[in-house]
Amino acid sequence: MSTASDEKTRQAPAGERVADWADGRLGIYGAAKGMVRKVFPDHWSFMLGEIALWSFVVIILTGVYLTLFFHPSMNEVVYDGSYVPMQGVRMTEAYASTLDISFDVRGGLLIRQIHHWAALIFVAAMFVHMMRVFFTGAFRKPREINWVFGFLLFVLALFTGLTGYSLPDDLLSGTGVRFAQGAILSTPIVGTYISMFLFGGEFPGHDIVARFYSIHILLLPGIMLGLVVAHLILVFYHKHTQFAGPGKTNNNVVGAPFLPIYMAKAGGFFFLVFGVIAIISAIATINPVWAIGPYRPDLVSTGAQPDWYLGFSEGLIRVMPGWEINVWGHTFVLGVFIPLMIFPLVLVALAVYPFIESWVTGDKREHHILDRPRNVPTRTGFGVAWLTLYFILLIGGGNDIWATHFHLSINTITWFIRIAFFVGPVVAFVITKRICLGLQRRDAEKVLHGRESGVIKRLPHGEFVEVHQPLDQGALHTLTAHEQYKPAELGPTVDENGVERKTSPVEKVRVKLSKGYYGEGNQIPKPTAEEYKEITSGHGHH
Amino acid sequence: MSSNRISDENLPAEQESAHAEVERADDPFANPGMPAHRPRIQDIDERAAKRSERAVAAMFTLSMLATIGFIASFVAFPVDKIVYIWPFGHVSALNFSLGLTLGVALFAIGAGAIHWARTLMSDVEIIQERHPIEATPEVAAQAKKDFLLGSAESGFGRRKLIRNTMFGALAMVPLSGVVLLRDLGPLPEDKLRTTFWKKGLMLINQNTNEPLRPEDVTVGSLTFAQPEGLDDHNPDFNNEIAKAALMIVRIQPSEIKDKRELEWSHEGIVAYSKICTHVGCPISLYEQQTHHVLCPCHQSTFDLSDGARVIFGPAGHALPQLRIGVNDEGYLEALGDFDEPVGPSFWERG
Numbered sequence: 001m002s003t004a005s006d007e008k009t010r011q012a013p014a015g016e017r018v019a020d021w022a023d024g025r026l027g028i029y030g031a032a033k034g035m036v037r038k039v040f041p042d043h044w045s046f047m048l049g050e051i052a053l054w055s056f057v058v059i060i061l062t063g064v065y066l067t068l069f070f071h072p073s074m075n076e077v078v079y080d081g082s083y084v085p086m087q088g089v090r091m092t093e094a095y096a097s098t099l100d101i102s103f104d105v106r107g108g109l110l111i112r113q114i115h116h117w118a119a120l121i122f123v124a125a126m127f128v129h130m131m132r133v134f135f136t137g138a139f140r141k142p143r144e145i146n147w148v149f150g151f152l153l154f155v156l157a158l159f160t161g162l163t164g165y166s167l168p169d170d171l172l173s174g175t176g177v178r179f180a181q182g183a184i185l186s187t188p189i190v191g192t193y194i195s196m197f198l199f200g201g202e203f204p205g206h207d208i209v210a211r212f213y214s215i216h217i218l219l220l221p222g223i224m225l226g227l228v229v230a231h232l233i234l235v236f237y238h239k240h241t242q243f244a245g246p247g248k249t250n251n252n253v254v255g256a257p258f259l260p261i262y263m264a265k266a267g268g269f270f271f272l273v274f275g276v277i278a279i280i281s282a283i284a285t286i287n288p289v290w291a292i293g294p295y296r297p298d299l300v301s302t303g304a305q306p307d308w309y310l311g312f313s314e315g316l317i318r319v320m321p322g323w324e325i326n327v328w329g330h331t332f333v334l335g336v337f338i339p340l341m342i343f344p345l346v347l348v349a350l351a352v353y354p355f356i357e358s359w360v361t362g363d364k365r366e367h368h369i370l371d372r373p374r375n376v377p378t379r380t381g382f383g384v385a386w387l388t389l390y391f392i393l394l395i396g397g398g399n400d401i402w403a404t405h406f407h408l409s410i411n412t413i414t415w416f417i418r419i420a421f422f423v424g425p426v427v428a429f430v431i432t433k434r435i436c437l438g439l440q441r442r443d444a445e446k447v448l449h450g451r452e453s454g455v456i457k458r459l460p461h462g463e464f465v466e467v468h469q470p471l472d473q474g475a476l477h478t479l480t481a482h483e484q485y486k487p488a489e490l491g492p493t494v495d496e497n498g499v500e501r502k503t504s505p506v507e508k509v510r511v512k513l514s515k516g517y518y519g520e521g522n523q524i525p526k527p528t529a530e531e532y533k534e535i536t537s538g539h540g541h542h
Numbered sequence: 543m544s545s546n547r548i549s550d551e552n553l554p555a556e557q558e559s560a561h562a563e564v565e566r567a568d569d570p571f572a573n574p575g576m577p578a579h580r581p582r583i584q585d586i587d588e589r590a591a592k593r594s595e596r597a598v599a600a601m602f603t604l605s606m607l608a609t610i611g612f613i614a615s616f617v618a619f620p621v622d623k624i625v626y627i628w629p630f631g632h633v634s635a636l637n638f639s640l641g642l643t644l645g646v647a648l649f650a651i652g653a654g655a656i657h658w659a660r661t662l663m664s665d666v667e668i669i670q671e672r673h674p675i676e677a678t679p680e681v682a683a684q685a686k687k688d689f690l691l692g693s694a695e696s697g698f699g700r701r702k703l704i705r706n707t708m709f710g711a712l713a714m715v716p717l718s719g720v721v722l723l724r725d726l727g728p729l730p731e732d733k734l735r736t737t738f739w740k741k742g743l744m745l746i747n748q749n750t751n752e753p754l755r756p757e758d759v760t761v762g763s764l765t766f767a768q769p770e771g772l773d774d775h776n777p778d779f780n781n782e783i784a785k786a787a788l789m790i791v792r793i794q795p796s797e798i799k800d801k802r803e804l805e806w807s808h809e810g811i812v813a814y815s816k817i818c819t820h821v822g823c824p825i826s827l828y829e830q831q832t833h834h835v836l837c838p839c840h841q842s843t844f845d846l847s848d849g850a851r852v853i854f855g856p857a858g859h860a861l862p863q864l865r866i867g868v869n870d871e872g873y874l875e876a877l878g879d880f881d882e883p884v885g886p887s888f889w890e891r892g
Binding site for chain 2: 037038039076082090103104105106107109110113114142175178179181182183185186187188189190191192193195196197198199200201202203204205206207237238239246247248249250251252253254255256257260261264265267268269270271272273274275276277278279281282283295296297298299300301302303304317318319320321322323324326329330331333334335336366368399400410411414447472473474476477480481529532533536
């Protein structure tokens with residue numbers, strides 16, 4: 001042993017020596033610069049994305065476990081496991097191994113239920129997280145690409161859910177696959193070909209479970225894992241957005257450091273999410289595939305429903321009138337194909353929104369301060385209109401459940417949905433906008449006249465007034481920090497030489513939209529410092 | 543700031559730059575800066591901090607105990623033991639105890655870590671500057687210069703023959719992958735147009751597995767049938783039953799409104815495809831008074847007394863009817879295959 005190494009061991013503890021070793025090979029100290037103490041702002045709504053992230057991790061962990069026991073095969077076997085009602089029944093190996101996981105593998109049922117519950121929570125968390133990002137304008141520059149990544153994750157999760165849900169080959173999931181196959185058949189020209197290639201022949205064939213399996217456990221989650229990593233890298237790189245408040249500007253980020261606070265909070269949150277899902281799975285049965293038996297194309301159970309996130313596509317297909325046009329020996333199956341096309345359109349409308357809004361505003365600056373939804377009434381209105389459409393279709397997807405639970409006519413419900421599909425979003429848009437404008441007025445009122453203290457004062461001449469307390473400067477700043485755009489205007493119709501100037505129709509649309517967003521009556525001008533001073537310097541004002 | 547170029551004169555003035563320092567003192571809405579840090583009780587009272595420490599440690603200990611409980615449950619409870627637990631009813635003892643102990647073990651770690659972060663770690667807020675994402679003009683110019691240099695050195699723009707053939711090769715090579723997908727399945731041909739049914743096949747009752755006689759079909763009942771010779775040991779049973787499944791009802795001949803339906807029936811017994819013409823669910827609900835059948839998946843409703851035409855719901859056309867008769871031994875038999883494709887519509891259906 002040389003003295004030099006003795007000295008070194010005395011100087012540095014083991015952990016540091018490992019880090020030094022790694023730095024010489026990986027450059028970790030350079031990478032850690034700015035990362036270890038990276039600041040993240042705090043707000044309850046920033047936690048929604050974390051729920052999605054952690055439930056994704058739970059899904060992967062439990063999914064790997066399930067692959068150890070699941071047999072993705074459609075070979076027929078006669079069940080002889082321990083679940084008595086199914087003994088002697090012919091079924092595919094996929095269904096039989098799902099029963100084994102549920103009844104013969106100790107803890108298998110728990111892991112299966114955690115996997116399914118986590119999947120539902122994953123999609124729900126992404127959905128709510130996306131709404132948070134939408135309504136606070138967090139998708140604005142520089143985060144548009146991350147919005148698209150998030151959107152892709154959402155869509156891929158829908159399909160991962162669909163393929164995973166179909167694997168057990170039980171009666172309910174098989175019915176779902178049949179629905180998908182029937183929808184594929186409606187595609188003009190190539191429908192029958194896609195169906196034959198996907199199913200390896202006629203429905204249901206012998207291949208679909210094995211094919212869905214590879215899509216469900218490898219292809220889609222592989223892409224999603226990459227997107228999740230990219231999504232998180234961009235969150236780090238852009239630094240998190242924050243709400244306006246004292247000390248917070250568009251050029252800084254205020255909050256707690258990654259190490260130790262977020263390491264503990266976010267890391268701890270993983271255990272909270274996992275723990276809660278485990279407890280739910282202990283007490284609430286999900287997808288009891290044993291109750292309804294193996295899939296047979298000529299059998300069905302009533303009240304068949306997809307998982308909640310595909311309910312809106314179910315609604316589309318249920319309320320669409322059965323239009324079918326036969327011309328030149330071919331069939332346009334519009335009653336199925338139109339819903340099949342509206343389904344992606346509803347989603348894509350969400351994906352492209354940031355680009356539409358930035359085109360309307362023409363704003364090329366970075367935005368790191370979040371909007372309060374009320375301060376952007378038109379965007380908020382669009383968001384609520386979209387949600388309204390989504391939930392109307394979700395109701396449509398369960399029209400039979402509504403009918404049986406509330407003793408309503410299914411025909412009435414279907415007609416209600418058909419009309420609400422068009423009317424609901426418009427009504428929601430108008431109402432939301434009015435509410436936002438009302439809230440803006442209230443904010444302006446609060447800034448100028450202070451907050452109601454609840455103290456009633458009687459004036460010498462007998463009048464009763466409520467004492468208003470002026471806001472402190474922090475609150476005043478928070479309520480007036482939002483930016484207000486001026487509506488875009490068309491330039492003069494003639495140039496300086498009196499020659500007619502051409503305005504492109506696209507530009508005209510942009511100006512119209514801009515007026516709709518920021519024109520008179522579409523936002524309440526925020527109080528100015530002059531107004532404020534005039535009122536507060538005034539005497540005798542209550 | 544280079545990233546904050548304002549492209550449109552209608553953009554709002556920026557909060558930070560619009561107010562010069564002098565003005566700021568005068569502006570009642572100016573950003574007052576970070577409020578002073580307010581210490582928590584743990585910051586000033588060591589006893590409170592100790593209490594927090596014990597609470598965190600207690601949660602971590604609870605987690606350890608729960609893990610031991612998990613292992614004990616795994617060993618102790620047989621996999622098929624069912625117990626009654628209020629208010630959940632009869633549940634699997636193993637699933638319940640494993641889930642609960644695992645949940646507590648995980649939750650307690652999370653709760654401990656978060657309590658630790660909230661009460662004992664510093665809660666002084668830190669301010670960090672943001673920097674524009676886009677590069678400074680110099681860096682951007684250098685990057686573009688490098689790219690142009692590299693591109694020029696490759697001769698990419700100059701040697702068009704190389705460029706175009708390369709594009710051609712790159713565009714064509716994925717075709718091999720597409721071609722390889724060809725054997726995923728057979729071509730459709732007329733597979734969707736034919737079923738297992740053919741002339742002379744008896745109608746087998748799916749409940750009894752016996753051939754049906756006309757007298758077995760009573761008014762008001764719904765009988766499901768499959769073709770003779772198709773048994774569920776056949777490897778293609780599912781493919782065949784997906785097209786051949788049959789629904790049989792008896793209607794008073796005087797109540798049958800459709801002329802062809804009456805012609806294809808036997809003494810008022812009509813046989814229709816059970817597979818919905820919407821997206822292929824099996825129809826299973828029958829209203830005996832009205833002779834309506836309803837698909838439970840998407841609620842398409844068909845009138846079996848009127849050619850099974852669609853009277854409500856998303857289906858696009860009537861259910862195909864199977865022409866039936868009675869053979870020499872008095873059993874119901876098919877007089878041929880369906881004369882149109884069963885199940886969901888498709889492009890080539892016509």
